[in-house]
Amino acid sequence: DAQMTQSPSTLSASVGDRVTFTCRASQGINNWLAWYQQKPGKAPKLLIYKVSSLENGVPSRFSGSGSGTEFTLTISSLQPDDFATYYCQEYNNYSGTFGQGTKVEIK
C-alpha cells in the first residue's frame, strides 16, 4: 500500500484567499485519489474522487488535480465554512490509506 504525505500540516488563510495543498503518494496509485473535509466532532465529507471529480453537492470552488504521485486540492476563494481539516485518501488496489491531514485555520 502507498504511504500518503500531505503538506502543509497547517495552513493559515483569510476568507477570499485561494489555497492549495498537496498530497504525495509513495508509489503510483493509478489516480485513485479522494479528498475529504472534516470538521470537529463530525464525520468526514467526500469532496473529490478520482483526483478531480467533484462529488454531488460540493461547491465548485473546490477542485482537484494531479497525476502519478503528486496531487493537489484547491479552494478558489476560501469561505468561512471551509475552515476544517482536509484529508487525502488513496484507494488503489482495494487499499484505503489516508494522509495525515491539512488543517486550514483562520489567519
Add this chain to the structure above:
Amino acid sequence: QVQLQESGPGLVKPSQTLSLTCTVSGGSITSGDYYWSWIRQLPGKGLEWIGYISYSGKTYYNPSLKSRVTISIDTSNNQFSLKLSSMTAADTAVYYCARATRLGQLALGYWGQGTQVTVSS
C-alpha cells in the same frame, strides 16, 4: 438517501474483542455491488482505514490490522459488522462505517456519525 448508523459498546476491556454493527437505511445493502467500509480516528489524530466488504462478501483489510480484523455482512438485516480482537488502549478511537459514493469507486461518500470506543479495564 442512504444513511448509516454505528452501534456497539462504548467501553471494551483490554484483550477483549470489539464488535460493532453498521445498520443501513434508505436503501438495500444488496442494491448494487457497492463497497462498505470501516474507518477509525484515534484521539486527536487522523483517519485510519480498517477495511472494505462488498455485498457479495469480498473483504480487503488494512495490512497493519489484518491479523485482528473481521468484517462481515448480513444482507437479511441490512447490516455489516466489524470485529477487532485483542483490543488495547491503542485501539481507543471513534469508529465510522461508510459506503462508497458510487459503483466502481471506493471513495467514501456516505458515512455514519461515528461511535466512540474506549478500551479500559
